Amino acid sequence: MEKTWNNKAWFMVLPVLLLVAFSAVIPLMTVVNYSVQDTFGNNQFFWAGTEWFTEILQSERFHSALIRNLIFSFIILAIEIPLGIIIALNMPRKGLGVPVCLVLMALPLLIPWNVVGTIWQVFGRVDIGLLGHTLESLGINYNYVQNPLHAWFTVILMDVWHWTSLVVLLCYAGLVSIPDAFYQAAKIDGASRWAVFRYIQLPKMNRVLLIAVLLRFMDSFMIYTEPFVVTGGGPGNSTTFLSIDLVKIAIGQFDLGPAAAMSIVYFLIILLLSWVFYTVMTNYDAER
């Protein structure tokens, strides 16, 4: 049957375009406007040109927050992806254990971000928190409020607790889609457990793993609520990631111009990374 081409169908997506225009395009245009101006309130603006961009690009504070964010995302991926694969590999494929494990895995994902932050803020306290109290009992002088290393440890542990489930569920979906014939063939060939993983399971999980890496990278690169609730960006600036710094500049200091310039630089970095991931994913699909 010949395919029918009718460009009038584009009118069907017009409501979505209008919605995106109002929720994303117009606010983004406003941010671009603010990024080249200065304001002291009362909706009065003064032309500043590229001054805020120069200031942001040469700012030690911005560089530090960016590096912290990249390190955080790298650590998160290095922990959550292998851990997610290991857990998914060990989850049951049949029986009552399947729904039990799936529900347990889904639970952390259902908790709102600010609640997760509050849970871990209490959990890490030495006086009333299970984690803090246990570490204290073991002779470890744990204090995430004053020690930057402990703050990082808490924030990373919290993110791993919250989001590894997502990687697990994605990997599990990839694993259960592998037909039994593959495993039977491997058994006949006398393949080892590692060979089964390397040549059957991992290639079949590649696509979901790419999605998991993309989602976890973007999420961790834009993380705000959880570390803000637990550490407030401290001690000092040790857990001040880009989004926390951005909110401090925009709302705390009411420097709309520099905040807008920083938003655009931040947005461009995310856009670049998203494009790289998207290109890798779509080209991998095309090769397959």
Added chain:
Amino acid sequence: MNFSWMAWTLPTALFFLTILALLIGMAVWEYVSPGGNPRVGILRFETTRGDRLFVSLLGSAFIHLAWLGLAGPNLWWALALSVVYAVGVFRFV
């Protein structure tokens, strides 16, 4: 409708009008020559002319940012470099 709250300035208005003109130009190009002209260039993956415009715009943004951070506030050379880069992208990517 009053858009004064958006604090429009002539340079930002010109910037967005340029983007709009580019999008309209691409739509007309697609109407005249449908299909997006997909091809495999030096990046070794298939790109359409829409992809090439996106790569050109994103790359130009980073060229301007790099120029601001490393060279200074005079962006005319960055603009010239971006045009050369965009021509290169449309020719070879």
